[in-house]
Amino acid sequence: MTATTRYDAIIVGGGHNGLVCAAYLAGAGRKVLLLERRHLLGGAAVTEEHLAGFKYSACSYVVSLLRPEIIHDLELAKHGLSIIPLACSFTPDLSGPGLVRWPDFARTHDEISRLSRRDADRYPEFGKAMGKMGDFIRPLLMQPAPDPTRLPRRLGESLSLLRRLRKLGPRGLAQFVQLMTQSAVDLLDRWFESDRLKAPMACSGIIGTFLGVRSPTTAYVLLHHYMGEIDGAYRAWGFARGGTGAISEAIASAARARGAEILCEAAVEKITTRRGSARGVVLEDGREFEARVVISACDPRRTFFSFVGRDQLDDDFVAQITRYRYRGSSGKVNLALDRLPDFSCRPGRGLHLQGDIAIAPSIDYLERAYDEAKHGAFSRRPYINLVIPSLTDPTVAPPGKHVMSAFVQYAPYQLAEGPAAWDQQREAFGDTVVETLEEYCPGLKDAILHRQVLTPLDLEREYGLTEGNIFHGELSLEQLLFMRPTMGWARYQTPIQNLWLCASGAHPGGGLMGAPGALCARRLLEEHYL
């Protein structure tokens, strides 16, 4: 079958970024076709039902970074998006009552005071300092990355960044440099003394990275997770009602309402080019479509090496994309539960279960989890970030039953025996996670009705996340800003004319943010490429 209509834009991949891009372009009156390989939209932001009545947020499970301007522009609330803020952050403990951090500072103060009075006093200050840094970085999330190597062409952007940097003053600037280069532990050590407070705080610095809490540069990742906002409330994370997939559905609905055509079970095999310029796509089932521009919502390696082909690209660019690093380090275990788990350090049903729950008893525990992964094995005692969304959102489980989502690190894509070994180690990995949890909530095992274990290999195969990296490439400094995915090509354009990137492998990177999709669309429109 050949194309009968020619589109303005074809978007390859129906992750949330692809959908955002589609919605913006369609909203500007462009004729858009979006193609998704799977039977459902959302990519890593999906809701799946594996046992009747139990809705898993299979991959991504909490939202915070989604840009408010996107929610506003696309009227996502009208399209059914509703976000429920997390109640708190709970860190259970094997000996002692654990720690709960509430949005209410007074309550948190009481909690932290049990560990250290000094830390309790400083906690709000820390929040303010991070807030200040967040305010500094946040604008960068909604503009193409300023490229200081492109002077004088981009002089304006770089100068304004420089001016804002200088405005921070000496102390602020020093803090900024530290945030960009220090480890999460170094950063926290400056503020706090209690290991039991620092450990759960440090975790934000390692999510999605193949680094430990003591590795330099993890302070930035920590800040990245502090940058979110729901309705302007700073550092707020929340659940999407109906599971994370509801976000993708809302965006898809906004895109359709604006006239975008969306096809599922439409796996792209090739992006076709003519004289160095993209002209369309060929699907695995042979269908072909043509468009003025092709926009890939998949990661750079998949885009350039699978869809385009190395032979279409110059050697230097191929070398750069080859060097772009993925190495996923996270896994996910989703559980359907017969009853609510009971944490022995804080028994019973309480508000503390309605936030995120971190298995992060000490800095050393986290660092050792990393050490094992560094040498090619999954952590025997991993860091786990748990949520029980059914407590807050009853639509995701049958009455009285629950779903539990466990995000787990470290599960290195590259096992010592190679990635293929994950097929033999999947269940052992799942068991490790369940056994770790069982230590904190005895009886959990017996309550499990169904379990879904996602190894990095599964993330790659099922969700198209290369090497299982949840962010389409490591969020390390050398792969951020004007270097994402590679220096010279960080503005959504690619060396193939009319081929663009709009997903997490472009600035500002991964997470449920929507920014790359929106920025790519904005550039296409504002600079009249489309």
Next chain:
Amino acid sequence: MIDVVVIGAGINGLTAATMLARAGLAVEVVEARPVLGGMAAREPIADGYLAPVGIYETTGVRPWMLNAVGIALSPELPRLHGSGGVVVDLAQRRVEGVDPTDAAAFEDLVELVTRIGPLFWRLMDHPPIDPVASGWRSLWAAARVGLSARRLGFEALRELLRAAPMPLADFLDERFESNALKGLLAAEALKYRFAGAKSPTTALDLLAALVYQSAGIVPACRLLERLVAAAKHHELRVRCGVRVSSVNFDGSRATGVTLSDGMRIEARSVLSTVHPRQTLCELISPRYLPAALRDDLRAWRSQGSTARLDLVLAQPLRDNAGRPLSRFALSDNLSELERAYDQGKHRQSTLEQLVLTGQQFDLDGGFADRGHDAHVVCLTVQHVPSDRVVDENALRAAVRQRLSAIDANLAQHLRAERFTSVAALAQGFALDGGQFEHGELSLDQQYFMRPQIRCASYRAPLRGLYLGGNGSHPGRGFNGAAGALAANAMLADR
């Protein structure tokens, strides 16, 4: 009343003092230890044999520094031996003992190092730019750095910007196959760092080490000898064996120092080459220093994890071809190096993994005071942080065991041995944690962050007090650069 008191007679202190004396100032140096030289000073290992307790080699000695103190020296380009017959030869710009692909990749790396050299030296030879200052002078300095960066060209700039935040292991894995070569380069790059090859930002350490080594290496005691001679020539007054116990202020500026014996030296300015936290938090009354700065200094990381071991051998260590070894590193691969770091990081007391780097000197290097036909080997041993409990004898045995890879009969040749723990270094040189460079050379503690953003220009936030130890920029290479730049700052202020 004299012009300047210099605290510390290490390489930085002697360099600064000599430069100031040459500019016509009346200078006095105070050194806590009985001898000149700081960590480069030689002390007896055993009857008749001497070696530096701390520093045995100096890299990055620049012609402008030598001129500034009026001495001559000719640095040599090193040959560095690794495991399995791998030799990095910077004079020939090549590596031996690896397959042709790796050899070619090494030439590319040397090429990159040559390309980025001018930018490095632009950064290292000058005071750090002040990112918040206004005024033409600082703008001009920043513009010159920018121009040097641009002159690299797109590819080299991309390589540098990409490498700077990267883990060294990734940087090496992208380029080389040979485990021995990777282990060798990583051991050399990280020998003073409390970091593993998988720690981000360590690729920069290799680039810096190669740039520095491409400028040549000198035995530290040779540089020291010349500096001492220059100091004598300028009739520098030096007081050894007495500590400075405080730096004095009259409310608005420094007025001199008080010594541990109660004596006061009145001076218009004070230049300290001591660890920055020692200088600012121990030698100065807290009321003179902003509380925020004290807080920030408390967070200054200078936990060392490199110990020193010196051996006196009857027979020299030899390479595969039977020639006496000079510089070498024993680290077979990156994962071994990483495990050594893990053990240090977790303060484990086992000694399963050790990373050794070292240099062998023959006796005309000045390591004996009478004519013995022996050889002195100076070693760095990683990672043994000072707060880690290790059995010293077990450690020595483990090092000997490791060295037997080079010389199976080491035990029969061993005449004497001296171990210097990190704690002993910290104690002996007021190092405050035992990091030799007076502060970990991590990315957040370099350039305008060294030692703090408000005193990176060598000027403490107190008038008349200058910081010229390795806790100030560039803080690398034990070559006197920090002292020289501090002396320049002081001269510019007059």
